[in-house]
Amino acid sequence: MTATSDKSTVLPGHLLIGNERLTSASGGSFDHVNPSTGRAQRSLPLAGLAEIDRAVDIARAALPAWSRWNPVERRRVLQRFAELIRAESENLAVIASLEMGAPITQSPFLVDWGADWIEEAAGWADRLHGDVSPLSSRNVHEYTSVEPIGVVAALPSWNASVGAFGMTIAAPLAAGCTVVAKPSELAPFAALRIGEIALQAGVPAGVLNVVTAGIEASEALVSHPGVDKITFTGGPSTARRIAEVAAQALTPAVFELGGKSASLIFADADIDRALSMATMVAMNAGQACTLGTRILVHESRRDEFMEKLVAAVSSIPIGDPFAEGIAMGPVISEKAVDRITGMVERSRTYGEVITGGERCGGELADGFFLSPAVVALPSNYVELARDEVFGPVLGVQTFVDEEEAVTIANDSDFGLAGYLFTSDISTAHRVAGALDTGNVGVNGGWAPAGPQMGFGGRKQSGYGIQGGLRGTLEFVSFKSVQIAL
Known part of the structure; x- marks a missing residue:
């Protein structure tokens, strides 16, 4: 190191x-x-x-x-x-x-x-x-x-x-x-x-x-x-x-x-674009309030997306910030490590940890490094779907149609950002208007508007x-x- x-x-x-x-x-x-x-x-x-x-x-x-x-x-x-x-x-x-x-x-x-x-x-x-x-x-x-x-x-x-x-x-x-x-x-x-x-x-x-x-x-x-x-x-x-x-x-x-931003991936979405946004969980080791860490994917694209997501997340280079080729550094403190790993461990009682969520060992053991986690969630009424993790953890749920997707996305105490991926311009405008958030990103658009446009949240955001x-x-x-x- x-x-x-x-x-x-x-x-x-x-x-x-x-x-x-x-x-x-x-x-x-x-x-x-x-x-x-x-x-x-x-x-x-x-x-x-x-x-x-x-x-x-x-x-x-x-x-x-x-x-x-x-x-x-x-x-x-x-x-x-x-x-x-x-x-x-x-x-x-x-x-x-x-x-x-x-x-x-x-x-x-x-x-x-x-x-x-x-x-x-x-x-x-x-x-x-x-x-x-x-x-x-x-x-x-x-x-x-x-x-x-x-x-x-x-x-x-x-x-x-x-x-x-x-x-x-x-x-x-x-x-x-x-x-x-x-x-x-x-x-x-x-x-x-x-x-x-x-x-x-x-x-x-x-x-x-x-x-x-x-x-x-x-x-x-x-x-x-x-x-x-x-x-x-x-x-x-x-x-x-x-x-x-x-x-x-x-x-x-x-x-x-804070935020608990939903990322809605519709049946006609460009999966690679959605994947690029999801893997931004590496940014600041997931410690960003606007990240779309609550992923809602149409049931018809779930298996395809999940396979690509797990492969991409598992290959993120983690290590010393000054080492060459590193994409993700540590979380901020020992306290953060305990909080994040605790949330992932508790999720095993109601969901499925597909990959990650563990403290890194070897030459990284003394620092606050975590492997990014992907967790399959059964509903919107579990801890990882409701509470901000502020760490490299993605929760994945499915939906059957637009109405359900928007309902799940808006069923949150937070209202900072939302993301959606679709090939249909009407769906894009309709859903962007329906999301109860201060900021929306479409097909890879980054929701933290500003400094030119202004940035702010709703509800507890x-x-x-x-x-x-x-x-x-x-x-x-x-x-x-x-x-x-």
Whole structure:
């Protein structure tokens, strides 16, 4: 196995508050574990209540000047920010692979995707405007103005590293807000480095602050009276806790949460296209909320599809992210290994594990590597059909007609994404309209719309939009003005 520990010198070891680089903090410290080796690779300070207060105060102090920046200049500095992220792609890709285990061949995509979110949001910075009321008369002039909502607490997910961070901070910055970002301790390093790149790009100190924190300090951030809005990407259980805490101050939030996305394969589908989408379970070792891990295949194509699926999944190259030819790395932690293997093992009581679902041995035994699993499910009312696994596990069910397929797909607590494969354009439009999800991919289309179109879910997959004009408007407030003439 390629030694990854000697690459850890690229990992930053400090928090960023304004212009301060904190190598120690009142919350103590923690050792980040490399998921590929199972060994600690870098120690980081944890913000305590004092640092959270400091970060919010700094962000609030920076808000008046940043909100009054000429929007054209704000656009230019954010575009420069995106350019510098791309210029440091090689270094950031290494960081992403070290912190979350993504194969080094995939990590540059995450970097570029993160820059895309910032670049797209930058384009809206000088295009936000209000309206003049049609009711204005010779005696009263009425209009609306657009203002930044204020200080934003941003809590990105860990599973897309640079991409997830860019997705979370871009719109608030473009809208003229200041940000206190708290990346997960599972993958904090890319966010910390991007905070430094923002300063290099000319983003004023205090506009983007990046801290790691434990549960107590994180709750202090989302409940802080100096925070005007929250944006969180993660699981529903954490979102509920954030909502409870934020409710005390009536702080609004954008929640991009989990998914249990169905992939509908109709009798006239191109099986190879559907297979390519299914094997994307290797991406981030299945740790992506929009993956179509709940496969519904027409009964007439079930045997053909299952044979090809098992062969393809069983041949996915698994290993050290820096080794040549690797398509799938580890899951994020020992806790994730236990959760995922536990769900697969329990599925043996109601379904059939066709392949995979086991911890890898040999030279991979110390890391958090799992073989991707395919499980035949008897119905939509078992754990693997209902609960998000967030790992490399595919559950396969059958259906007899379109009505049943849509009914099964929509019978879920989640509503993030859906996929369908058919050769009939009428079926495509009809089913896309019937799926109760925020995003739909057809015949290989990737459902996470954005950053241009906007991305969001329904039901327990969250509320609010990320990306596009709608995502930027999440972080502004509209003021009505009436002038007597």
